[in-house]
Amino acid sequence: MKRQGRGKVDMDTIVSLCKRRGFIFQSSEIYGGLSSCWDYGPLGVELKRNIKDAWWRSVVQERDDIVGLDAAILMHPQTWVASGHVEGFVDPLVDCKGCQKRWRADDIKEGRCPSCGGELTEARLFNLMFKTFMGPVEDKAGLVYLRPETAQGIFVNFANVLNTTRKKLPFGIAQIGKAFRNEITPGNFTFRTREFEQMEIEFFVRPETAEEWFKYWVEERFNWYLKLGIKRDNLRLRQHTKQELAHYARDCYDIEYLFPMGWSELEGIADRGDFDLRQHSQFSGEELTYFDEETGEHIIPYVIEPSGGVDRATLAFLLDAYDEEPDNEGTRVVLRLHPSLAPIKVAVLPLSRNEALVPLSKELYADLRKSFMVQYDDAQSIGRRYRRQDEIGTPFCATIDFRSLEDNQVTIRERDTMRQIRVPIKELARTLQAKLGGEAFEVLPPGGSYWLGFEG
Ligand code: ATP
Numbered sequence: 001m002k003r004q005g006r007g008k009v010d011m012d013t014i015v016s017l018c019k020r021r022g023f024i025f026q027s028s029e030i031y032g033g034l035s036s037c038w039d040y041g042p043l044g045v046e047l048k049r050n051i052k053d054a055w056w057r058s059v060v061q062e063r064d065d066i067v068g069l070d071a072a073i074l075m076h077p078q079t080w081v082a083s084g085h086v087e088g089f090v091d092p093l094v095d096c097k098g099c100q101k102r103w104r105a106d107d108i109k110e111g112r113c114p115s116c117g118g119e120l121t122e123a124r125l126f127n128l129m130f131k132t133f134m135g136p137v138e139d140k141a142g143l144v145y146l147r148p149e150t151a152q153g154i155f156v157n158f159a160n161v162l163n164t165t166r167k168k169l170p171f172g173i174a175q176i177g178k179a180f181r182n183e184i185t186p187g188n189f190t191f192r193t194r195e196f197e198q199m200e201i202e203f204f205v206r207p208e209t210a211e212e213w214f215k216y217w218v219e220e221r222f223n224w225y226l227k228l229g230i231k232r233d234n235l236r237l238r239q240h241t242k243q244e245l246a247h248y249a250r251d252c253y254d255i256e257y258l259f260p261m262g263w264s265e266l267e268g269i270a271d272r273g274d275f276d277l278r279q280h281s282q283f284s285g286e287e288l289t290y291f292d293e294e295t296g297e298h299i300i301p302y303v304i305e306p307s308g309g310v311d312r313a314t315l316a317f318l319l320d321a322y323d324e325e326p327d328n329e330g331t332r333v334v335l336r337l338h339p340s341l342a343p344i345k346v347a348v349l350p351l352s353r354n355e356a357l358v359p360l361s362k363e364l365y366a367d368l369r370k371s372f373m374v375q376y377d378d379a380q381s382i383g384r385r386y387r388r389q390d391e392i393g394t395p396f397c398a399t400i401d402f403r404s405l406e407d408n409q410v411t412i413r414e415r416d417t418m419r420q421i422r423v424p425i426k427e428l429a430r431t432l433q434a435k436l437g438g439e440a441f442e443v444l445p446p447g448g449s450y451w452l453g454f455e456g
Contacts, residue, residue: 008258011260014319018041024190038311046343046373051314054340058224065167065171066203067173069161069174072153073178075145075152075156077144080145089129091105091125091126092104092125096119096120097119098118099118108120126182132145147180149179155276155280159287169205170205176198178198182194191259193311196309198309201307205304207274213304221306228341229320234320240253240254247275248276249273251270252269254268255269257312272305335391341393347374348376349377354402356405357400357402372429385397
């Protein structure tokens with residue numbers, strides 16, 4: 001059994017499960033792969049979509065103070081001058097004179113190459129933005145960037161959204177989309193890649209309420225992961241030190257997850273003050289203010305930004321859900337994913353391939369597919385099939401046996417408890433729907449204990 005640290009699974013086990021069962025493949029694998037790029041397979045795409053849907057539901061659908069947006073990846077290049085990325089989105093880079101390996105200067109201890117101990121070059125600054133050209137001529141006039149974050153698409157649309165929705169402060173704009181960073185040291189599977197997806201909110205508030213809202217969002221986002229089943233022990237908050245704070249930030253907390261390589265950022269929540277609206281206002285010449293009807297004043301709102309990575313969250317949910325337990329066949333591997341995140345909600349399993357069971361099983365399969373992602377599996381023993389579903393996190397299996405043909409009932413087997421119950425077929429969809437709603441996992445009360453002593 002491959003385990004590490006506090007009952008945690010190691011990365012190799014997850015990488016191999018992901019490949020074997022079709023969650024995540026290496027990009028362009030038949031050509032030898034492309035470094036740090038990954039493709040989500042049939043199960044991975046469902047899991048990732050469920051994570052994005054859960055996020056969207058909690059921050060857009062269920063709230064009346066946040067609206068959604070889907071901005072273009074390519075933006076006017078001035079955007080990145082105003083945001084500070086052209087000037088400041090840089091990592092210091094060093095090369096080893098011996099083995100030629102390239103490192104982020106921040107990762108170097110004792111001034112030597114971590115790989116061969118060789119001498120290093122002087123650090124030079126390297127901008128992480130990917131460049132491309134618009135139009136047929138590859139010259140400076142056509143230079144555009146692939147966005148390194150989704151946030152700026154929100155800021156430049158501040159006035160558009162305000163004018164079309166007539167929202168009052170405080171209100172937010174949420175967006176999910178791809179971002180690109182030419183990372184010097186990508187790695188740890190999908191943890192750090194050069195192409196990834198972000199889910200970001202820019203929440204605009206009155207300046208005097210910024211601290212209160214900042215605290216609110218740190219708590220809200222922390223609890224989101226808990227509600228979706230991440231173990232409390234594997235999650236912590238870490239406040240950025242003064243030196244660490246980005247140039248635009250007044251305060252920042254990272255929600256960190258205990259990945260196999262150690263505590264690392266899952267999501268950051270930053271108080272960005274009025275930096276972005278001010279910069280874009282100055283560079284574009286457009287007034288980006290909010291008119292307060294009560295006082296007759298134009299104000300520049302402050303912004304609280306919860307910024308998470310979809311791929312990093314997907315990886316954390318996979319690692320956290322992974323469990324192995326001994327059983328009579330050796331080991332049962334179970335992905336204890338929250339039912340709302342599980343790629344497949346229910347598997348329809350005829351007890352055997354006996355022809356008599358086929359029509360009813362297929363009918364049930366077709367019927368359930370109207371409401372859920374369903375798999376049909378009739379290959380090998382029923383025990384093996386249960387195990388296959390456990391390994392991909394399917395919360396329920398519905399088994400059709402010979403009794404079903406007489407009493408129109410099926411056996412539902414639960415992934416976590418392995419308990420089995422008999423349910424009338426006509427009530428199955430409704431019963432599953434109710435069970436999939438699922439009871440909430442442990443949630444910290446508002447102002448809960450993690451506010452008192454910050455870990456880390
Ligand atoms: P790091 O310090 O790990 O480079 P960051 O502080 O630069 O991250 P942010 O700019 O705050 O990251 O981005 C917000 C979120 O986007 C991160 O919390 C992370 O989940 C995700 N993210 C950032 N860079 C990457 C990447 N290269 N690969 C995958 N996800 C990323």
